């Protein structure tokens with residue numbers, strides 16, 4: 017791509033790379049082409065930049081926002097908030113983000129640095145209670161003049177942003193660059209794996225692929241143990257209500273923008289599996305991904321192994337399997353799970369070499 021000058025950071029939202037995960041595929045002994053859609057390379061650092069931009073631009077078109085006056089209020093697990101705060105910094109709207117306590121300090125710091133106010137809410141509050149991040153946002157909106165909730169849980173521009181950008185980018189990359197894949201390729205997106213929070217990502221990408229590209233593509237949704245988004249509901253039964261550490265995926269209600277009919281199969285994942293998979297993505301591919309990217313990968317591996325055992329055609333050689341990697345590790349640097357993974361390693365052979373060199377006169 018030739019160098020060019022962009023108008024604002026919003027022009028650097030999306031258009032993220034699709035990267036071959038050949039080393040990860042080898043690590044797990046997979047026969048398919050495994051590819052990662054790397055969303056931390058978007059301007060605000062996550063897949064949610066796309067919907068923040070789309071929701072703000074749609075509200076502007078509808079005349080709902082006035083610079084210097086409007087106060088954009090949004091309940092979020094952080095990344096939508098960062099995208100909104102970025103857009104609103106550029107466009108001149110105030111921002112208040114309601115953020116459950118479990119979400120990282122890094123997200124709060126980024127939000128505050130972008131000029132947003134942040135209100136923390138109890139993680140364990142039920143979604144429809146007045147104390148939840150949703151309930152508190154609604155109270156603020158009722159009381160604050162010119163307050164507006166763009167509402168990622170109900171806003172059609174959430175799935176639509178992915179139907180119009182994320183999905184087509186994946187399709188375009190696969191159809192135009194099959195020759196650069198390491199293994200035989202069907203030339204199509206055969207399997208798409210994505211975690212669900214609001215569900216906008218998985219729903220929107222599913223629609224783009226099934227409507228315009230490959231009706232038979234298998235869409236795999238990933239839902240953390242303790243959440244209730246997976247179908248059939250019996251999948252959620254064993255771990256109902258347990259707390260999980262991974263951020264941005266899973267809920268205690270079904271958001272309107274998650275059309276469960278657009279998802280063919282669901283895999284439940286644990287924190288442990290997710291964080292192990294983050295480590296694999298970092299060590300094998302040098303990708304600085306966040307926790308829910310690990311959930312996507314571990315969900316993909318579980319689904320592929322199941323499919324290969326069942327000899328299902330979609331998982332065999334020549335198939336293209338795309339894993340959505342929603343954000344980056346810079347959001348989670350201070351989290352105990354990451355510090356453990358990064359700092360508490362077995363000493364490497366190089367460590368003793370370094371010690372010897374430093375001790376020598």
Ligand code: PMP
Pocket residue numbers: 062064093094095096211212213214215216217218263264265306308309342343
């Ligand atoms: N991972 C992370 C880190 C997120 O912030 C989100 C958004 N909540 C998701 C995954 C899931 O995206 P979606 O809301 O589109 O389902």
